[in-house]
Amino acid sequence: IPKQTARTKDGVPTTVEKTEVEPELTTSQDIRLGFQPVVSLDAELLRQQRRFSSPRVLLSENTPLEPPPLYLMEEPMVLNRTSRRKRYTEGKTHRGEYSVCDSESRWVTDKTSAVDIRGHQVTVLGEIRMGPSPVKQYFYETRCKQAKPAKSGCRGIDDKHWNSQCKTSQTFVRALTSEK
Secondary structure (H helix, E strand, O other): OOEEEEEOOOOOEEEEEEOOOOHHHOOHHHHHHOOOOOEEOOHHHHHHHHHOOOOOEEEEOOOOOOOOHHHHOOOOOOOOOOOOOOOOOOOOOOOOOOOOOOEEEEEEOOOOEEEOOOOOEEEEOOEEEEOOEEEEEEEEEEEEOOOOOOOOOOOOOOOOOOOOOOOOOOOOOOOOEEEO
16 A cells, blocks of 8 residues: 655644545546545544644534534524523624625635645645545635626725725645645
8 A cells, every 4th residue: 555645734744544535536527627546544644633633624424514613603593593692892793884895705625735824736625535535625715796896896895995805815724745
């Protein structure tokens, strides 16, 4: 079995056994969608992944149905809170508060390559074998709702004097990758 070095975002190299993908498991749809071969995880790498996990990355057999717990705390309506809480000044939300630009968030698995914190190109592990069944690595992605700028730009911007538009930005998260 060939060995492959995998890195977590903290830069700790770990050797991972790369399993051979059997022909009947790989379909042309899998190749077209960019799925990576299934990689077996040893217990040490899994322990490191849990310790250094990112709220925007999740290992799961099924697509998560809710945003990460960190984001659920910010939206009381998502939690169906019906009881009143004591009022306090810190973290107070104001009625009628809107985001400047419209965005949408969802869990995706379409990441195949990335640039690590040192600027090196790495392969993102799509499926990881942990025990009897493989799990997928899901990323919680937030993007601008409109690819092109709206007619009037973003909310709260004086469009007579300023141009505004929503731009999706990149950020670093801790994920399971392998060096190319």
